[in-house]
Amino acid sequence: MGRGRQGQGARVIELQSVAMNYGGGELFADVSLKLAPGSFQFLTGPSGAGKTTLLKLCYGELVPSAGQVQLFGQEVREMRRDDTARMRRRVGVVHQDCSFLDHLPLAENVALPLTVAGRAADAAELSELLAWVGLAPHAQALPPQLSGGERQRAALARAVIMAPDVILADEPTGNVDWEMSLRLLTLLVELNRMGKAVLIATHDLNLIRAAKSQVSARVLRFQNKRLQVAGADL
Amino acid sequence: MSARRDRRRQAIPAAARVVPPSGFTARLTLFSAATMAFLAVFALAMSMATGRIADRWSDELARTATVRISAPAAQMAAQTAAVLAVLDATPGVASARALTADEMQVLLGPWFGPDLPLASLPLPQLVEVVEAPAGIDAEGLRLRLSAEAPGAVLDDHARWRRPLVEAAARLRLLAMVSLALITVTTAAMIVLAAQAALAANVQVIRVLRLVGARDQFIARAFVRRFTLRALVGAAAGVAAGLVALFVLPAASTADSLMADFGFSGAQWLAPLAIPLLAGLVAWGATRASALTMLRGIR
Ligand SMILES: Nc1ncnc2c1ncn2[C@@H]1O[C@H](COP(=O)(O)OP(=O)(O)O)[C@@H](O)[C@H]1O
Ligand SMILES: [Mg+2]
Numbered sequence A: 001m002g003r004g005r006q007g008q009g010a011r012v013i014e015l016q017s018v019a020m021n022y023g024g025g026e027l028f029a030d031v032s033l034k035l036a037p038g039s040f041q042f043l044t045g046p047s048g049a050g051k052t053t054l055l056k057l058c059y060g061e062l063v064p065s066a067g068q069v070q071l072f073g074q075e076v077r078e079m080r081r082d083d084t085a086r087m088r089r090r091v092g093v094v095h096q097d098c099s100f101l102d103h104l105p106l107a108e109n110v111a112l113p114l115t116v117a118g119r120a121a122d123a124a125e126l127s128e129l130l131a132w133v134g135l136a137p138h139a140q141a142l143p144p145q146l147s148g149g150e151r152q153r154a155a156l157a158r159a160v161i162m163a164p165d166v167i168l169a170d171e172p173t174g175n176v177d178w179e180m181s182l183r184l185l186t187l188l189v190e191l192n193r194m195g196k197a198v199l200i201a202t203h204d205l206n207l208i209r210a211a212k213s214q215v216s217a218r219v220l221r222f223q224n225k226r227l228q229v230a231g232a233d234l
Numbered sequence B: 001m002s003a004r005r006d007r008r009r010q011a012i013p014a015a016a017r018v019v020p021p022s023g024f025t026a027r028l029t030l031f032s033a034a035t036m037a038f039l040a041v042f043a044l045a046m047s048m049a050t051g052r053i054a055d056r057w058s059d060e061l062a063r064t065a066t067v068r069i070s071a072p073a074a075q076m077a078a079q080t081a082a083v084l085a086v087l088d089a090t091p092g093v094a095s096a097r098a099l100t101a102d103e104m105q106v107l108l109g110p111w112f113g114p115d116l117p118l119a120s121l122p123l124p125q126l127v128e129v130v131e132a133p134a135g136i137d138a139e140g141l142r143l144r145l146s147a148e149a150p151g152a153v154l155d156d157h158a159r160w161r162r163p164l165v166e167a168a169a170r171l172r173l174l175a176m177v178s179l180a181l182i183t184v185t186t187a188a189m190i191v192l193a194a195q196a197a198l199a200a201n202v203q204v205i206r207v208l209r210l211v212g213a214r215d216q217f218i219a220r221a222f223v224r225r226f227t228l229r230a231l232v233g234a235a236a237g238v239a240a241g242l243v244a245l246f247v248l249p250a251a252s253t254a255d256s257l258m259a260d261f262g263f264s265g266a267q268w269l270a271p272l273a274i275p276l277l278a279g280l281v282a283w284g285a286t287r288a289s290a291l292t293m294l295r296g297i298r
Helices: A007-011 A051-058 A080-089 A107-110 A112-116 A124-132 A148-160 A178-193 A205-213 B003-013 B023-061 B073-088 B103-114 B136-148 B159-200 B201-209 B215-246 B266-293
Strands: A013-021 A026-035 A042-044 A066-071 A090-096 A165-169 A197-199 A218-223 A224-227 B066-067 B093-098 B127-133 B150-153
Touching: A013 A051, A026 A051, A026 A066, A042 A051, A042 B266, A051 A066, A051 A165, A080 A090, A080 B201, A080 B215, A107 A112, A107 A124, A112 A124, A124 A148, A124 B215, A148 A165, A148 B003, A165 A178, A165 B127, A165 B136, A178 A197, A178 B266, A197 B103, A197 B201, A224 B093, B023 B159, B023 B215, B023 B266, B066 B073, B066 B215, B073 B093, B073 B127, B073 B150, B159 B201, B159 B266, B201 B215, B201 B266
Parallel strands: A026 A224, A042 A197, A042 A218, A090 A165, A165 A197
Antiparallel strands: A013 A026, A013 A066, A218 A224, B066 B127, B066 B150, B093 B127
16 A cells, blocks of 8 residues: 555655557657646647646546556555545546536535545535635536536536645636636636645646746646646747 | 425435436336246245145155054954054055054044044044055055955055155246246346446446545445335335235135145245345345446546
8 A cells, every 4th residue: 555655755646757658659758747735737738639648647547558657655556446536535636528417416516526435515615615616606506507617617616625635627728718717727826825736737828828927837748749848938 | 496306305315316317227127126026926935835735745645554444343353463464564564553442532533522432333443554765565565455354445545646746846946946037037137227227327437436436335326226126126026926816716625736825824924035135136236237337437
């Protein structure tokens, strides 16, 4: 068990010389990345470069073709299925497709990570969280009744309800207008100020520029199958 | 959202609600559990009835025959002695003994009352023959008896039942095979229904895994449902089966299969095990299907 390795590794997601290959040639190789507490990073690159893939590696949905992925001190290949489940409770993910359980009202969807962990949601905390993302009036709405922006904010609320150490957001502003994008960004910056590691995959350079005025963010870019730190030349 | 719907939702635990209700697999499970339980009631009744018949008849077969001696009082003692001598010399006879007057009194008492004046009645003398496991050659014995004691008649009334006992035992085996087949079929139906439900909910299961659900948690949501449905369906099937047994016309012919069909005494409790078995089968079948399917989702 990775429990023995406390300290730094216990709060960090770390990729070392990772390569990914879906079967038809290498998608990327030699990717190293560390999500330490309090860090704020953007992941960018053209569509199809592997941003979503890299995020999936960070919460154990995929196993790399080569290299090591350490999730809170545990090597992903050595994790049993229950380890994976427990690890995911420490990572808040805003998925690209914002998948919800369409038969459950929004409030229950947001509380779902608690439910599956066998814990009851505190009603007051839940309403506070919904109010924070501006969805209090929609608590009883079913997900299909929500707009794109509402779904994105609901996904963010669900991602943070377990007070995770790490937030991964895949195109969180993918189908919302600029105003809503800024609102979501502000929420993510707030979370980062609380000490959480934040990694946002986006191809929206305006969003990155807007973020840089609020927080010191590092920008990583996929280029020629490698991950590079982008300079000021966005 | 109506208050009633809210209340109903509150009644189901949150962990059970993560899987959406699924009409068709629910109905399939309920229906197949009910029909299979209905059939199981009859197979069980058949197994128990044939068991009882086989037991009773084979006990009777077990090895007793009677020699009845009807003779004038003067010759009775001599013929009895002759019969005992013949029996003594017959292979396959374990023991033979003339019933005493007291034993005759006990035998006849229920019919004629305790004050029967035995001595004054021209009663036949009964000789009880206990057969060795190999049995006796009834025809040979009959010939020898008629030569030695003209008033003696060998009564091996139970003998004709031997093929019936065999038939009953075979029917019982058949009933048990039916029960086994019903169990296997139920399991197969539930596996199919569970797999359909799992396949219909792949997306739900993916979401659950992504937010940190353990396999046990997801499997339980399905197992709970299918077990409950199998229990309820089977209980309904058993109830219908028992009603059908009750209204079955009671045949009055003694010893006929029909007269014995059904359950007797504490056996009426046996069908109650059917819903429990159905629940157990559903539990195992759904759990196995769910855990197998989950292995394909990270
Ligand atoms: N499950 C998969 N199987 C095979 N190929 C995949 C799979 N998922 C993604 N890909 C391919 O990998 C590449 C990168 O996809 P993705 O990580 O979604 O990129 P991005 O998020 O940067 O747009 C794409 O070409 C995509 O077609
Ligand atoms: Mg993507």
